[in-house]
Amino acid sequence: MKYTKGDWEVRFNTTVRVGDDWIASCVGSGKVNAEANAHLIAAAPELLDACKKGLNEMKLWESSESCDCPPEGHICGVIRLRQSIQNVEQAIAKAKGK
Numbered sequence: 001m002k003y004t005k006g007d008w009e010v011r012f013n014t015t016v017r018v019g020d021d022w023i024a025s026c027v028g029s030g031k032v033n034a035e036a037n038a039h040l041i042a043a044a045p046e047l048l049d050a051c052k053k054g055l056n057e058m059k060l061w062e063s064s065e066s067c068d069c070p071p072e073g074h075i076c077g078v079i080r081l082r083q084s085i086q087n088v089e090q091a092i093a094k095a096k097g098k
């Protein structure tokens with residue numbers, strides 16, 4: 001799947017467009033929520049890109065991580081790092097419709 005390239009921007013408070021291309025129109029769940037939803041959708045390409053770059057950095061960090069933790073388990077934070085990697089991978093998969 002490929003998403004529409006370009007600058008996703010909120011117009012008329014609740015619509016998301018790229019130029020003249022209509023990406024989304026947020027309706028329901030109240031005006032305030034609809035506006036917040038539109039802004040979240042408009043930020044999606046940047047969020048996806050930031051997740052991909054952050055994931056690469058986290059994987060580099062994980063692969064270079066060495067610790068002196070006891071054999072019964074890590075106390076160094078690598079477990080939280082691995083959980084964060086998994087969370088970001090799941091978010092990226094969701095964004096890709098997987």
Ligand SMILES: [Zn+2]
Pocket residue numbers: 067068069073074075076077078
């Ligand atoms: Zn450790």
